[in-house]
Amino acid sequence: MTKGEATQVKVHYKGKEDDFVIFIDDLETYKKWKNDKSIPMAHFVSAFKVFVTHKQGAQGQMDGASKATLENEFGVSNEDEVIRKILESGSIQEAEFPERQGPKNDAQQGSIVPGQVAR
DSSP states (O other), X not given: OEEOOEEEEEEXXXXXXXXXXXXXXXXXXXXXXXXXXXXXXXXXXXXXXXXEOTTSTTSSOOEEOXXXXXXXXXXXXXXXXXXHHHHHHOEXXXXXXOOEXXXXXXXXXXXXXXTOOOO
């Protein structure tokens, strides 16, 4: 049974004070949106949430960006406008997670704990 295989796509924006990240669900639709802004961002943006990594690049600990942080960096605190700016000028970061093999639920295998007697 295969599980865990996934691709994570995010757009990283290096600002003057901090690094910002937006998660993307559909990379192909995002690439089309860059040339055709009539495509709704809801078709490819994972969550309308801006994450800040505190100058640790795209790989650091991610916290939700405060309105004050957005205001200082982008001049606006509206997350939709900030997301649009990050999507337009950020860089794509892709990561693939390998599949792994294993049982779905270890609790259902009926294993006997050492020292336990089967009855």
